[in-house]
Amino acid sequence: MKAFCLPFLFLLSTSLHAQEQADTLTFRILGYNVENLFDYRHDSLKNDYEFLPGATRHWNYTKYKKKLDNIARAIIAAGEWNPPAIVALCEVENDSVMRDLTCYSILKEADYRYVMTQSPDERGIDVALMYQRGCFKLLSSQSLSVEKPHKNSRPTRDILHVCGQLLNHDSLDVFVVHLPSRSGGAKESEPYRLLAAQRLKDAVDSLYKVRNRAQILIMGDFNDYPANKSVRQILKAEVPSSVSGSLNPHRLYHLLAGKAAARKHFGSYKYQGEWGLLDHIIVSGNLLQAGSPLSADEKRADVFSLPFLLTEDPNYGGKQPFRTYYGMKYQAGYSDHLPVWADFRIIY
Numbered sequence: 001m002k003a004f005c006l007p008f009l010f011l012l013s014t015s016l017h018a019q020e021q022a023d024t025l026t027f028r029i030l031g032y033n034v035e036n037l038f039d040y041r042h043d044s045l046k047n048d049y050e051f052l053p054g055a056t057r058h059w060n061y062t063k064y065k066k067k068l069d070n071i072a073r074a075i076i077a078a079g080e081w082n083p084p085a086i087v088a089l090c091e092v093e094n095d096s097v098m099r100d101l102t103c104y105s106i107l108k109e110a111d112y113r114y115v116m117t118q119s120p121d122e123r124g125i126d127v128a129l130m131y132q133r134g135c136f137k138l139l140s141s142q143s144l145s146v147e148k149p150h151k152n153s154r155p156t157r158d159i160l161h162v163c164g165q166l167l168n169h170d171s172l173d174v175f176v177v178h179l180p181s182r183s184g185g186a187k188e189s190e191p192y193r194l195l196a197a198q199r200l201k202d203a204v205d206s207l208y209k210v211r212n213r214a215q216i217l218i219m220g221d222f223n224d225y226p227a228n229k230s231v232r233q234i235l236k237a238e239v240p241s242s243v244s245g246s247l248n249p250h251r252l253y254h255l256l257a258g259k260a261a262a263r264k265h266f267g268s269y270k271y272q273g274e275w276g277l278l279d280h281i282i283v284s285g286n287l288l289q290a291g292s293p294l295s296a297d298e299k300r301a302d303v304f305s306l307p308f309l310l311t312e313d314p315n316y317g318g319k320q321p322f323r324t325y326y327g328m329k330y331q332a333g334y335s336d337h338l339p340v341w342a343d344f345r346i347i348y
Contacts, residue, residue: 027085031219033337046124072105083110120155168348177220197230226257249286255301273316301342
């Protein structure tokens with residue numbers, strides 16, 4: 001059956017990339033750590049002093065508006081100039097920031113809705129999920145708290161769990177995570193990330209117990225690499241192409257880990273001259289099975305790295321993410337992370 005054209009507004013609302021046949025379409029999902037997307041107003045309950053007009057960074061309305069426009073531009077470009085249907089964001093400060101991003105930037109035409117956490121993180125940064133209602137109808141959302149490894153440990157971000165209905169009336173469960181940072185050292189801080197990963201794994205396992213065919217998508221900044229314990233030992237996320245035999249529908253698979261292992265300079269984040277993958281896209285095995293009503297493929301997942309998101313690396317050579325600040329110097333860039341994306345095929 002030949003492809004047919006849909007009206008532009010419907011095309012926009014469903015983030016249609018390729019109309020393969022009358023009852024099949026492809027939509028894109030995106031994960032992006034937007035690096036300190038703070039407004040310029042003080043929240044009396046949070047330590048946001050660094051991003052206020054009178055602080056050393058001299059954060060103000062003009063810089064904030066520029067940051068919103070940059071992030072919106074990156075999202076549109078990563079969708080190949082069609083807005084991605086689902087966008088997971090890390091390091092957004094509050095509801096005001098999400099409202100401004102969805103309603104007062106170039107994303108306004110995309111008609112996004114959003115849900116987000118209200119975490120106990122001391123700086124006030126949270127995770128959020130933007131979605132287009134034409135492709136993903138919100139059914140429920142909840143925040144999953146992460147316990148502290150020690151009594152004096154700082155509180156961290158909640159995990160966001162969102163369930164939505166797709167065009168074929170199937171449900172998709174999306175988890176957005178921003179695991180604890182490596183501050184103080186990767187080894188010293190690892191127990192905190194393992195606790196958060198276990199909280200996520202418990203939530204996933206609970207879905208498998210109550211649903212015959214749970215479809216699960218996990219996105220976010222793990223502050224860990226694919227080979228680290230949080231991904232390999234706790235989530236047990238495997239590389240799909242490395243699995244012999246059939247895929248297990250109740251196991252998790254990493255859409256980007258294969259590329260991370262095979263490519264020398266592959267990654268979403270650069271640390272001390274080395275690229276690495278901190279931002280992950282993980283799916284349940286049933287989303288990789290041939291003929292599934294909703295399916296993904298590791299061949300159709302990657303890091304988005306167009307030149308405008310990169311700048312010269314003065315210390316180590318080559319390129320690095322074009323971030324908002326380099327140290328304390330304002331650069332008017334985007335983020336210290338690059339977006340990651342994957343395309344999903346849906347039969348409806």
